[in-house]
Amino acid sequence: MRLTIRDTKTEVGHYIGDYIARRINTFVATPGHPNFVLGCPTGSSPLPVYARLVELYKAGKVSFKNVVTFNMDEYVGIPRDHPESYHTFMFKNFFSLIDIDPKNTNLLNGNAEDLYHECEAYEAKILEVGGIDLFLGGIGADGHIAFNEPGSSLKSRTRIKTLAYETILDNCRFFNNDLAAVPRMALTVGVQTVMDAKEVVLVVTGQNKALALSQMIEGGVNHMVTASALQSHPWALVVCDEDATSELRVKTVKYFKSIEKVQDEVEAKYGEVASVRLGLSRVTAA
Numbered sequence: 117m118r119l120t121i122r123d124t125k126t127e128v129g130h131y132i133g134d135y136i137a138r139r140i141n142t143f144v145a146t147p148g149h150p151n152f153v154l155g156c157p158t159g160s161s162p163l164p165v166y167a168r169l170v171e172l173y174k175a176g177k178v179s180f181k182n183v184v185t186f187n188m189d190e191y192v193g194i195p196r197d198h199p200e201s202y203h204t205f206m207f208k209n210f211f212s213l214i215d216i217d218p219k220n221t222n223l224l225n226g227n228a229e230d231l232y233h234e235c236e237a238y239e240a241k242i243l244e245v246g247g248i249d250l251f252l253g254g255i256g257a258d259g260h261i262a263f264n265e266p267g268s269s270l271k272s273r274t275r276i277k278t279l280a281y282e283t284i285l286d287n288c289r290f291f292n293n294d295l296a297a298v299p300r301m302a303l304t305v306g307v308q309t310v311m312d313a314k315e316v317v318l319v320v321t322g323q324n325k326a327l328a329l330s331q332m333i334e335g336g337v338n339h340m341v342t343a344s345a346l347q348s349h350p351w352a353l354v355v356c357d358e359d360a361t362s363e364l365r366v367k368t369v370k371y372f373k374s375i376e377k378v379q380d381e382v383e384a385k386y387g388e389v390a391s392v393r394l395g396l397s398r399v400t401a402a
């Protein structure tokens with residue numbers, strides 16, 4: 117796992133937005149995998165990433181015509197056009213602002229008649245398009261990834277999940293601080309669904325994520341902090357802001373900053389391809 121630290125949320129958004137655009141632009145299509153497949157999160161943390169991608173699209177630096185998306189999760193039981201549904205979030209903040217074909221956007225339907233079938237069909241569809249190339253994710257204050265609350269199996273797949281009380285409290289801010297209005301259940305991809313992606317990029321910003329970040333990076337792989345599963349992913353990158361580092365050991369921060377410095381030197385000397393071969397996954401800005 118790599119950790120990249122930037123000063124502000126905006127800089128984190130720029131870094132990841134450039135990174136994703138670069139991946140889309142260098143994607144090589146094959147018959148069984150014709151489109152770049154992007155996993156998408158919701159929440160406030162990815163907003164600067166989406167804003168950067170929209171900016172790059174408007175500047176003609178990236179197109180989403182050959183991109184297929186799969187969202188991480190969706191609430192159960194609120195209408196699709198509810199202002200706080202993840203469907204509304206994605207169209208408002210991203211899909212309606214870029215050139216993606218709406219048919220290429222996949223979101224779980226939290227109002228499906230058969231929720232079990234909905235989850236199974238979602239997994240099947242991911243396989244059908246050749247798997248997820250890059251899963252962008254956020255993290256909950258309790259260390260969850262998607263809606264994989266503490267105690268979720270690290271081998272879990274897309275399924276129905278009851279939300280933890282901490283998450284309901286956290287998400288209350290989006291529902292006029294009305295606790296009763298926050299859905300209690302969601303459909304979510306599993307930890308293993310995220311782990312199956314070729315590459316995972318996690319956006320972690322704000323002091324309220326500091327404890328979760330230190331647990332996922334400095335603690336062991338643990339089902340109580342489901343994002344820690346990424347420690348065993350072959351290609352995972354966490355990008356955080358300075359605020360989110362406040363619970364990390366100084367030594368940890370210095371270590372990851374030093375790796376980035378060495379990588380800059382390697383890239384300057386041998387170019388990006390050599391740096392990737394050496395296992396340094398970062399790519400330069402789009």
Ligand SMILES: N[C@@H]1[C@@H](O)[C@H](O)[C@@H](COP(=O)(O)O)O[C@@H]1O
Pocket residue numbers: 157158159160161162188189253254255256257261262263283
């Ligand atoms: N299901 C989502 C997660 O995918 C997201 O990572 C988390 C953090 O949201 P925020 O970025 O707003 O803190 O919120 C929800 O729980």
